[in-house]
Amino acid sequence: MVAAAAVGAAFFALPVAALAWRAPWGSLWADLTAPAARTALRLSLECSLWATALAVALGLPLAWVLARVPFPGRRLVRALVLVPLVLPPVVGGVALLLAFGRHGVAGRLLDQWFSVTLPFTTAGAVLAEAFVAMPFFVLTAEAAFVTSDRRYEEAARTLGARRSAVFRRVTVPLARPALLAGVVLAWARALGEFGATITFAGNSPGRTTTVPLQVYLLLESGGLGPVVALSLILLAVAVAVLVLLRDRWIGAL
C-alpha cells in the first residue's frame, strides 16, 4: 500500500522535478526577455487580468442571485455555471465560435450593429479565458454568500440601507476573503488557458498568443530552452496561488 502510494506521489512529483531539472538556468533570463517571450508574457498578463475582471463583473451578481434568490430553474442555472469546468476547453472554444463568431448567434448582431468582431482578436482571447475562469469565481462567491452571516444585513437594513447599499457596504466586505480567493483562482485559470483560446481566438503573436500558446508554438519549432523557461513561469504562478490559498483549502479539507 505504501509502495503504491509512493508511486502515486512520484507520478505528480516527477514531471515537476523534471521541469526544474531540465531548466536552462543559465539562459533563463535571456529566454524570458526575448522579444517573443516578452510579448507573450505581457499579453498573458493583460488578457488574464481583463478576463478576471469580466468574470467578476458578470459572476458577482450571478453568484449572489444563485445564493440568495430562490427561483424556478435555479438548479439548472447552477449546473450551467459548472459546464465550462468539465467541458473540454476545445469544445468551449467551438461553442464560443458558434455563439460569438462572425456568423454566430450573437456574433452576427455584434458585427451588424456595432461592427464588433471577437474571434481571432485580443478581446476574443479575453472572452475565451473569462469563459473557462468564471466558474471558479462564481462557485467560491456563491459559497461565501450562502454561508455569510445574514444578521449583519438585517442590522444594516434597520439602519436604513437599501438592498444595493447592503450588498456594497456589508455583504461584499464581509465576504471579502472568500471573494479574493475566487478572484485568484479565476485569474490562475485564465492565465493558463489554452484550448478555448486557440480555438476561438487563434494563435497570432502579439494579439492572441499568450504564454501557453507561445509554449505550444515553440515546442513545434524545436527550441526547448524557452519552452521550459515559460513553463517555469506558469509553474511558479501555480505554486504561488497554492501557497496563497493553502489555509483556505487545507482548512476546508
Added chain:
Amino acid sequence: MSAGLEADVALRLGVLDLEVALAVPAGETVAVLGPNGAGKTTLLRALAGLVPLDAGRVALDGIVLEDAAAGRRAPSEHRPVGVVFQDHRLFPHLSALDNVAFGLRARGVGRAEARRRAGGWLERVGIARAGDRPGALSGGQAQRVALARALATEPKLLLLDEPLSALDATARAAARRDLRAHLGEAVGARLVVTHDAVEAAAVATRLVVVEQGRVVQQGTLAELTARPRSRYVADLVGVNLFAGRAAGTEVEVGRFRLTVAEPVTGEVLVAVPPRAVALHRRRPEGSARNVWEGRVDAVEPGPAGDRARVAVGGPLPLVAEVTTAAARDLGLDGGGAVWLSVKATEVAVFPS
C-alpha cells in the same frame, strides 16, 4: 393621530402564535417581559419590519408602517425605527465610528458630516476609542456602540432586545444606569425586551408581560407585584402566587387553608410577598393568623445582598425573604424544620 407607537401584531412563525396589541407614547419606555419562546424577539422583529405580519397594523406617530388587511408594508429600511440587537451586530469590518455613522450615511448624509455626528454620539455614550474595530471592544463597550448606532439616526421608535444580557453581572448594574440615562435622550417611543424584572423596572415606566404570544398582564412594577396574574409574573416580581378557592376569609390552596383579611368567594389568586413570611425555630406566639410548620430546602442570597431568600417546603411551599442576620441567627443554612407565620393582612387575594 397620536405621537408614538400603536401596534396590533398578529403572526405565526413555527410553533409561535403571536397576537399582541401595544401602545407606546413618544418619550416613554415600555418593557416587554416574558419567558424564553414567548415571542418577545419576534414582536420586536415584526415592528422593525424584519418579519411580515399575518394580520394587524403598525403605526408610528400616526403614519401607517404596515397594514396587513390593506396589503401595505414599509420595508425595514424605510421605517424610522432603530434596533439594538441582543448580539449587538456591530459590523466587524468597520470601526466603532463608522458603525455609528452607517445609518446616517445610508440616509444620505455626507461622509465627513456623518462621522462628525457619529463622534458626538460615541462621546455621549462614553466611548473614547472611536477607531477601534468591534473585535477590540469589551461587551459593555460594544453594547454602548450599538446603542449609539441606533440612536444616531434619531428613530421615532427605538427597539432594544435584551440590551444587557450579553454583559456579566458586575458590568450590568452600571450599564443599566447608563442605559436609563441614554434612553432619556431618545425623543421617540422606546420598547425594551427583557426577561429581567430589575432591568425592566430600571429603564421602563410600564411593563408588558407576554406569555405564549399573548399579553397576560401590563402595568407598573408595583401593580404587577400587588396582583401578579400568572406564575411567571409572580416568579418575576418575586411573589409567592397560589391558585385557590375562597369562602369568606378562608382560602383553600390544595389541602392548605390560608386565612386572609378581606372576605371573597370563588376561584382566586393568592399572593404572599416573601418579606411577609416570618421564620421561627419554635412555634411562634403572636397575632399572626397563619402559622404552620415546614422545612428549609435552600437558602440563597437575595438580589440586594443584605437579605436571604429561603425556599421552604411543606404543606404550602413558598419563598421567604429574611435578613441575612436573621438567617444566620436561625441557622437556616443547616436546613431542618422551621415554623412559618404570615399575617392575614399581608396576603393579597383577587379573583383569578
